[in-house]
Amino acid sequence: MQTQAIRPLKFGLHRFAAPPEFYRLAGRLIPWFGSAAALLAAAALYLGFFVAPTDFQQGEVYRIIFIHVPAAWMAMFIYAVMAFWAGFGMAFNTRMSSMWACAMAPTGALMAFLALWTGALWGRPTWGAYWAWDGRMTSTLILLFLYIGFMALHGAIDDPRRADRAAGVLALVGVVNLPIIYFSVQWWNSLHQGASVSLTRAPSMAVTMLEAMFVMTLAFWMYSIAASLARARAILLEREKRSSWVQAVAQG
Amino acid sequence: MIGALLAVVRRDLLLAMRQRGDVANVLLFFVIVVTMVPLGVGPDRDMLRLIAPGVVWVAALLSAILSLGRLFALDYADGTLEQIMLSGQPLSLAVLGKIAAHWLMTGAPITALSVVLAMMFDMAAAPSATLVASLLLGTPSLSLIGAVGAALTLGLRGAGVLVTLLVLPLYVPVLIFGAGAVDASAGGVSPGAHLMLLGGLSLAAAALAPWAIGAALRVSVE
Numbered sequence: 001m002q003t004q005a006i007r008p009l010k011f012g013l014h015r016f017a018a019p020p021e022f023y024r025l026a027g028r029l030i031p032w033f034g035s036a037a038a039l040l041a042a043a044a045l046y047l048g049f050f051v052a053p054t055d056f057q058q059g060e061v062y063r064i065i066f067i068h069v070p071a072a073w074m075a076m077f078i079y080a081v082m083a084f085w086a087g088f089g090m091a092f093n094t095r096m097s098s099m100w101a102c103a104m105a106p107t108g109a110l111m112a113f114l115a116l117w118t119g120a121l122w123g124r125p126t127w128g129a130y131w132a133w134d135g136r137m138t139s140t141l142i143l144l145f146l147y148i149g150f151m152a153l154h155g156a157i158d159d160p161r162r163a164d165r166a167a168g169v170l171a172l173v174g175v176v177n178l179p180i181i182y183f184s185v186q187w188w189n190s191l192h193q194g195a196s197v198s199l200t201r202a203p204s205m206a207v208t209m210l211e212a213m214f215v216m217t218l219a220f221w222m223y224s225i226a227a228s229l230a231r232a233r234a235i236l237l238e239r240e241k242r243s244s245w246v247q248a249v250a251q252g
Numbered sequence: 253m254i255g256a257l258l259a260v261v262r263r264d265l266l267l268a269m270r271q272r273g274d275v276a277n278v279l280l281f282f283v284i285v286v287t288m289v290p291l292g293v294g295p296d297r298d299m300l301r302l303i304a305p306g307v308v309w310v311a312a313l314l315s316a317i318l319s320l321g322r323l324f325a326l327d328y329a330d331g332t333l334e335q336i337m338l339s340g341q342p343l344s345l346a347v348l349g350k351i352a353a354h355w356l357m358t359g360a361p362i363t364a365l366s367v368v369l370a371m372m373f374d375m376a377a378a379p380s381a382t383l384v385a386s387l388l389l390g391t392p393s394l395s396l397i398g399a400v401g402a403a404l405t406l407g408l409r410g411a412g413v414l415v416t417l418l419v420l421p422l423y424v425p426v427l428i429f430g431a432g433a434v435d436a437s438a439g440g441v442s443p444g445a446h447l448m449l450l451g452g453l454s455l456a457a458a459a460l461a462p463w464a465i466g467a468a469l470r471v472s473v474e
Contacts, residue, residue, distance in 0.1 A: 145421040184425035
């Protein structure tokens with residue numbers, strides 16, 4: 001549409017911003033990212049369950065961090081990337097950027113949910129409570145609400161172009177607010193709760209523990225890319241259903 | 253430019269005065285929500301004194317959200333909003349005027365009413381004064397941040413529930429520092445830091461929100 005406003009990149013990567021090219025490229029990349037995710041996750045689970053030592057304070061239950069920490073990292077990171085592409089799409093009026101932001105939102109929400117759920121499962125045996133209004137838990141919950149708000153606003157608007165831009169404004173407002181929310185919640189917790197819940201951890205993590213966490217983070221990255229690409233392909237087909245290239249795809 | 257700003261404020265206040273019921277209903281909602289809490293948790297004075305700041309602040313958030321519906325909706329329905337956009341004056345200025353009028357009709361009276369509610373919750377003089385001060389400094393950001401949500405959901409079905417979902421998470425810092433100021437005061441600590449942060453949030457919102465609202469309105473009106 002307004003693509004002529006954008007300067008061609010040096011290596012011609014911009015051609016993948018054209019819907020048919022993106023569709024083809026994504027289709028070819030998804031199996032690679034998907035299988036990388038599966039292999040890395042298997043390796044990380046092996047490292048986490050069989051190689052990493054038992055924690056002398058928490059016993060076996062600490063092993064849930066191999067899922068929990070990567071999920072929490074991805075939840076925060078995906079929001080930043082999503083807001084970047086939503087803002088990019090608004091600024092340059094590029095179609096794919098907004099669709100890409102939209103495709104990432106459910107994966108980000110899933111990661112936030114996973115972080116909360118695994119956190120609760122870890123908290124019960126360790127703290128004695130599923131939920132503790134800890135600063136990080138609360139700010140992750142609010143992050144989940146922000147994701148849900150983004151998707152709800154996008155879903156409530158029928159015209160996709162308008163939905164893209166409205167959700168883009170919301171994502172940008174959210175990304176400005178996120179640090180403020182994060183620090184205010186941290187401070188609120190330190191004021192209210194004192195030391196009743198302390199996040200004591202072993203002085204330094206064993207190297208194998210870090211390795212397992214690192215490999216699992218890579219697996220989550222690969223999974224997130226594969227899932228977002230698959231979702232972006234579906235969004236693309238739906239939006240461009242009247243165009244000739246989608247008709248050609250549909251007829252095989 | 254100042255003239256245009258004042259004209260928007262004056263017009264919105266005049267419209268509100270012609271429909272006093274709408275303004276009064278929001279305040280009534282505020283009082284009724286706060287009144288429900290002791291009925292739910294019991295009349296123990298020590299406990300009520302403890303939860304009063306949080307209850308009053310949460311009720312203030314809900315009242316602010318409830319009143320957002322009329323911020324742009326009427327002007328959108330009768331075409332005034334388009335006229336404002338076409339007027340040649342900066343849109344963010346007109347938006348700021350509308351928000352100022354909105355605050356004068358919700359935030360300001362809520363702040364005044366909170367004195368009575370503080371008495372009903374048996375709060376001491378110093379925390380009551382802090383409650384009033386925190387509402388005075390914090391409610392402008394409720395109007396400003398809420399207006400972003402109101403602009404984004406303009407003309408959508410189910411806008412009322414949706415705006416709650418969008419705006420409440422963004423209100424978290426205001427709630428924390430607002431109720432925290434009163435807690436600090438009740439605990440014998442100076443609430444100065446909390447109040448300064450509240451004022452800072454309001455100023456930052458006043459600087460940034462009008463642009464976001466302007467962008468959102470342009471998306472919604474087209």
